Amino acid sequence: MSRAYPAPRLSLGNLYYNGAVALLVVLLIVSAISGPHLFTMDGLAGAIIVLVPLMLAAMAITPIALVGRGSVDLAIGPLVGFLNVTAVQWLISSNVTSPIAVIAWVVCLGVAYELLQAAIIVYVRVSPIIVTLSGYLVLSGINLVIMPKPAGSVPDWMSDWGSGTTVWTPVLLILVAGFVVWFLLTRTAFYQHLRLTGADERMAYASGVRTDLVRLGAHAIGGLFAGLCALAYTGLISSGDPTQGSNYTLSAVTALVLGGTNIAGGRGGIVGSAIGAIDMYLITYVLSTFNFGIVSGFVTQLAFGAILVMALLSNIFLTGGKAAVR
Amino acid sequence: MRANIEAAAPTSGAQSRLWASQLKANRSMVIGLGILAILLLGGSGLVTDFLAPANIRSMLLLAAFLGLASLGQTLCALLGGLDLSIAYVIGAANILLPKLINLGVPPPLAVAIVAIGGGLIGALNGLLSFRLQGQALIVTLGVGFAVLGGAQILTSLDSSFGGTVYGGVPAWLSNMAAINGKTFGMPFPPVILIWLVVTLVVVAIMKRTWFGRSLYALGGSRLAATRLMISEFRLWVAVFAVSGLMAAVTGMLLLGFSGGGFSGVGDPYLFTTVAAVVIGGTSLLGGWGGYGATVVGTLVLTVLTSILVGVGLSYAAQQAVFGLLIVPMVALYARSPPIRMQI
Numbered sequence: 157m158s159r160a161y162p163a164p165r166l167s168l169g170n171l172y173y174n175g176a177v178a179l180l181v182v183l184l185i186v187s188a189i190s191g192p193h194l195f196t197m198d199g200l201a202g203a204i205i206v207l208v209p210l211m212l213a214a215m216a217i218t219p220i221a222l223v224g225r226g227s228v229d230l231a232i233g234p235l236v237g238f239l240n241v242t243a244v245q246w247l248i249s250s251n252v253t254s255p256i257a258v259i260a261w262v263v264c265l266g267v268a269y270e271l272l273q274a275a276i277i278v279y280v281r282v283s284p285i286i287v288t289l290s291g292y293l294v295l296s297g298i299n300l301v302i303m304p305k306p307a308g309s310v311p312d313w314m315s316d317w318g319s320g321t322t323v324w325t326p327v328l329l330i331l332v333a334g335f336v337v338w339f340l341l342t343r344t345a346f347y348q349h350l351r352l353t354g355a356d357e358r359m360a361y362a363s364g365v366r367t368d369l370v371r372l373g374a375h376a377i378g379g380l381f382a383g384l385c386a387l388a389y390t391g392l393i394s395s396g397d398p399t400q401g402s403n404y405t406l407s408a409v410t411a412l413v414l415g416g417t418n419i420a421g422g423r424g425g426i427v428g429s430a431i432g433a434i435d436m437y438l439i440t441y442v443l444s445t446f447n448f449g450i451v452s453g454f455v456t457q458l459a460f461g462a463i464l465v466m467a468l469l470s471n472i473f474l475t476g477g478k479a480a481v482r
Numbered sequence: 483m484r485a486n487i488e489a490a491a492p493t494s495g496a497q498s499r500l501w502a503s504q505l506k507a508n509r510s511m512v513i514g515l516g517i518l519a520i521l522l523l524g525g526s527g528l529v530t531d532f533l534a535p536a537n538i539r540s541m542l543l544l545a546a547f548l549g550l551a552s553l554g555q556t557l558c559a560l561l562g563g564l565d566l567s568i569a570y571v572i573g574a575a576n577i578l579l580p581k582l583i584n585l586g587v588p589p590p591l592a593v594a595i596v597a598i599g600g601g602l603i604g605a606l607n608g609l610l611s612f613r614l615q616g617q618a619l620i621v622t623l624g625v626g627f628a629v630l631g632g633a634q635i636l637t638s639l640d641s642s643f644g645g646t647v648y649g650g651v652p653a654w655l656s657n658m659a660a661i662n663g664k665t666f667g668m669p670f671p672p673v674i675l676i677w678l679v680v681t682l683v684v685v686a687i688m689k690r691t692w693f694g695r696s697l698y699a700l701g702g703s704r705l706a707a708t709r710l711m712i713s714e715f716r717l718w719v720a721v722f723a724v725s726g727l728m729a730a731v732t733g734m735l736l737l738g739f740s741g742g743g744f745s746g747v748g749d750p751y752l753f754t755t756v757a758a759v760v761i762g763g764t765s766l767l768g769g770w771g772g773y774g775a776t777v778v779g780t781l782v783l784t785v786l787t788s789i790l791v792g793v794g795l796s797y798a799a800q801q802a803v804f805g806l807l808i809v810p811m812v813a814l815y816a817r818s819p820p821i822r823m824q825i
Contacts, residue, residue, distance in 0.1 A: 226616045226617070228619070228620065276809060280809070280813050280817065281813075281817040281818050281819075281820060282809055282812045282813055282817060282818075283766060283767065283812075283818060285564070285619065285766070286760065286766065286808060286809065286812050287809060289753060289756060289805075289808065290805040290806070290807075290808040290809050291805065292753070292805070293753060293757075293801045293802065293804050293805030293808070294801075294802045294805030294806055295805075296798070296801055296802075297798045297799055297800070297801035297802025297803070297805065298798075298802050299798070300796065300797075300798030300799075301796070301798055301799055301802065304796075304798075357821060358821065358824055358825050361821045361822070361825065362825055367821060368821075406623070406627075409620060409623070410624075413617075413620060419616065419617045419620060420616040420617065450638055451634065451635045451638050451639070454630075454631045454632075454634035454635045454638070455631065455635060456631070457627050457628075457630065457631030457634070458627070458628050458631030458632050458635065459631075460624075460627050460628075460631075461623075461624045461625060461626065461627025461628030461629070461630075461631060462624070462628045463624075464620065464623070464624030464627065465610060465621060465624040465625060465628070468610075468614055468617060468620060468621055468624065469610065469614075471614070472613050472614065
């Protein structure tokens, strides 16, 4: 294999997310000129509430993409919706409102679902994209069956999360918790195996790595982040919503790619995905400060598409070669 | 496994492989047609007037749209890629055509412009994703976003309705794709006949021509195909161009069906085109299957939808059923070999 992989221990020195950081700097400058409201306490608080679920969704699909075989978790959006809808409809409506119960529910269910997907990929040997595609269809259907239209409310301890009055909210704490989990993970041998499997699964297998367990583990971590994302998302909308969650699929994939993670596997990390998510938020923000009238939504769509393609193309130059075909 | 076969019968190895491959190709068709027959029988038992001419006509019409949209997806899957821009190109064509006609462009010219535009977008998809084949679906998704966003900006520049365009549907286009259309006086819309002709032509091309055979060769083994002087680049771009062209054609036909331009009209096709390909039995790993299989997959999906609607299932529940169908179908046709076999 002609590609060179940096030593995982030096991951903070990696160059994979430099593009995302450069874009971030440009966007921060532009938004400081065109919409300085963002940099007030109010603006920042509002931004964090909206941003954290997107960051966590992008972080959730990162370990799954890192493990290779082109495994883009298309099901992430409906999964977040599913966790939100079941927590609101089944748990909170029947007066199970303790924080521990709700957090345990979304995290455990998220992990369980991702483990199911991984088990199908590993043991039935169906390609990941098909499994997550069918997961997308199944979960978005089930969400609407469980809760036909937005409804329900959140427990008192969560009710002021979405108000966006201060920067120091529990939502920020969830994000920090996510980073801490990932940081601890990068210190383990499992993380090395994850990188190796993603870079070259056959080589990893031949070197004695249990690639099947690594894949299950990568999905489990993704499920954990999906649970945290559902928590922040439920706080943001303060209710249950069966359809809005599905939008996170495309945003999370875009953020992942912007953050420099290679969908072919092996290169990337959640720091890049998190920065990619911030980039996306800022793009929306900057575009909204210009007055495009009724076409503003379309301009955003056009910009996302163009940036997604450009980010992918820049990946070619960074890896300096053709990405793995399969 | 292949090594075993050859070790057991070194002289007839190639022949037995050919035989096995034919069996495999036919098996997916036989299973697909069997499922279709069961669904038709089940449908006529569960839903009243299921096999009445009116329902068959509407099923065939919806299948024709899905089938035409899935043509490009099938070819892309044969090369081991996926085109997720189809849904967005359909939406873009659906609003750009009436916009052009409203601006005074003669309808045939407008149709030609949109069709060529679709083909060019597809070629762009191919160009951009050639070096990123493992990520073709993300590249095409990005291009699709940009195209639909751009089309919506163009159509809403001097109008107050974002994403919808009224008027501008010529009568012949309505007749071609609307449910009450007539083909030479016969009571079915011409788009069904068009789909039939397209199917026959495409199946013949895939079986008989250099283009079709090299597609299978390339999907089967990149290395072997390039050694045979088959240009991977040209085929990859051509296949995505066909996909874009067919998406634009489907988008324009859907305009005739609905009577008004709406940018979200393609959304259901984002994943149903993939589902039709997969349920038909074309492997997404490349080299296996064909358009005939996709036609069967399209019919299975459409008949199943009709049954699910007939028994009163919501759109959401239908989606869930489709999703549940995909994994077992792929497990039947296209399981990847275990890792220890790949070394």
